[in-house]
Amino acid sequence: MTSTEHDLHGHLQTELPRLLSLHGVPGASVAVTWRSHTFEVSAGVINTGTRVPVTPDALFQIQSITKLFTATLVMQLVDEGLVRLDEPVQTYVPGFRTADPAAGAKITVRHLLTHTGGFEGDLWQPTTTGTDALERFVDDLVTQASQHSAPGERFSYCNAGFGTLGRLVEVLRGTTWEQALRTHLAEPLGIHELAFTAGQALAFSTAIGHVSPAPGQPLRPSRAWDLMPLSNPAAGAQFSLSARDLVRLGRLFLLDGRNPSVLTDASTMLMLQPHLQHRQDAPAPVHQGLAWWLPRAGIAEHGGGAPGVASVLRIAPEHDLAAAVLTNADAGGRVARDLLDPLFADLAGIAPPTTVPVPGEGTRVSTPEAFVGRYRNRQNHFEVTQDDDGRLWVTDTPRNETVSMALLAGTTASTARRELRPLNGDAFAVIGDGGQAAGQVSFLDQGSDGRFRLYATTRVAVRDA
Structure with a gap:
């Protein structure tokens, strides 16, 4: 390990506790992969009630980062010739439709991967807790989803689209989404510290989210660990990982981490290519890859959050740099920002994001x-x-x-x-x-x-x- 790498590890060990204190976050786990070395740092506690310290093997909910796993499973099917991105979803999941049947018939796999299906995306009602949860989600909830835009017309973040992609994986693999992920991603990537349900999480040292009962009051552990129902696991519900195992997925997309036996180079690069811009009028444009967000040149990332939970996976593919930050409070997003922005600037030469300008107080619209x-x-x-x-x-x-x-x-x-x-x-x-x-x-x-x-x-x- 070079002196620069020693400096990196020491920097993380110093900065993480400082940022937790600054932003009032109980605990966090961080893993950074750079130049084929992985650095693990943890600080704080997984639960302010038990005071158990965060360790590198601690599990945190990753919420919407789960979409990257689902998208990779879909792209494996593309690699095998079982799925075509511009084919209607109904080709693979015949029961798929939205409240607008004509629009539903036009929605393609690519639309779902880029959040351009045009239908209501946050269908968080529970279905079942069994192996049919995703089937019921698509058949009972997505069929009632209203259509706000024509398929492919615009970006609108859509959890329900990734729930549908999870069901597509189930149908074509002939197994559950969980088992498909274990078999086709977790095992080949060496991911072992993972849980899909609250019951499975009990086998590990697992963090719980922290919330404030009322504005201005101190944080306390959430009354429940499993806030999101199991009806939509492929978009983000209770899936939990250690930071060091989450960063293994990030490595798959780095130049020195490519693994064609898991995902071909063609599919890897396609996932990281910009397919559209979120908003055409944005002063700081964000582009959309296949599941990955592309907030600025050289970076791909995805975040995840629920009450009391905030997580980020960020990569700089051309610089062999990946980082996972997992936290147990809403303010953890600020911890990740303040830790990763300088890190990616120093190691990859990628400047922090530009801020949205603030118009003057007297600025008005004419209509x-x-x-x-x-x-x-x-x-x-x-x-x-x-x-x-x-x-x-x-x-x-x-x-x-x-x-x-x-x-x-x-x-x-x-x-x-x-x-x-x-x-x-x-x-x-x-x-x-x-x-x-x-x-x-x-x-x-x-x-x-x-x-x-x-x-x-x-x-x-x-x-x-």
């Missing part, structure tokens, strides 16, 4: 009536209003399973009201605490009446008034 209204999707209701000074505001009210999962965890899903300031075209900066930009939204599909039909963050919401 506020085009934006004012109520918009909704399954998990959120957004109301855009105009105040007496001509400023636009959005009130985001959680609904349905977002509310029930927060209650199960022992917290509340809070309503938030924030100012919207125009950036360019139909894009707006969301102004957070301290006057900083907390994100960006876009308004889409302007009708003949001049009003926009859709409100879009990472997900689309449809105007209902």
Whole structure:
């Protein structure tokens, strides 16, 4: 190991505890692969009630990072000639359809892999806890999913699409999604520290999420470990890994980690290629690969989160660099950002992301009536209003399973009201605490009446008034 590599390990050992303290996160596990060496660092506790320390073999829920595993399983089927990306999903899962049968018949495998199926994506209702959970999910829930856009028209993050891909894997492999993942990915990659359910997690030292019962109150362990039902495991539910095993998946996409016996170079590179831009009007564009997010040149990543859980897997394929950060609190995303941005800048020369610009306080739109209204999707209701000074505001009210999962965890899903300031075209900066930009939204599909039909963050919401 070179002195630079020694410096890296020492840096991680110093920075991780500091960042946990800074952001108030109970515990985290980190694994970094660079130049064929893997560095493991852990800090804090897996549970503030038991005070058991985090160790490198500790399991954390990875939530939506699960989609990378599902996408890789699908691409293995492509490699074997069993699936074609631009073939309708119904070719492989005959029961697949959405509430709009005509649109459902046009949705392809590629649409699902790139979140462009155009249907409601957050179907978090429980189905069963048995081996038929995904079958019931596709047959009972996806069939009721409303269609907000034509297939392939635009990006809108879609958990339900990856649940459907999990069912596709089951049908073509003739087994459960879990067993397919164990056989075709975990075993070939040497992944051993994994659990798919709460029962399996008991065999390991497993972290639990931490939430605040009310704003300003100290974090405490979630009242339940398994907040997400087992109905949608292929998109992210209870699947848990150690950081060092999660980074093994990341290595598969690095130049020095390619393994054609697991995934061909052609499929590996295809997953990392930009297929579309999330929003055309974004000042800091993010592109979409096959499951992978491509936030800026040279980087691919995916995050995962649920109440009290935040995880990130980030890779720089051309620089043989991969990192997994697993945490047990919502603020863990800030820990990952503050740890990984400087790391990838130093080791791969990749600059941190540019921030969304903050328009001046006096910035207004000339036609506020085009934006004012109520918009909704399954998990959120957004109301855009105009105040007496001509400023636009959005009130985001959680609904349905977002509310029930927060209650199960022992917290509340809070309503938030924030100012919207125009950036360019139909894009707006969301102004957070301290006057900083907390994100960006876009308004889409302007009708003949001049009003926009859709409100879009990472997900689309449809105007209902």
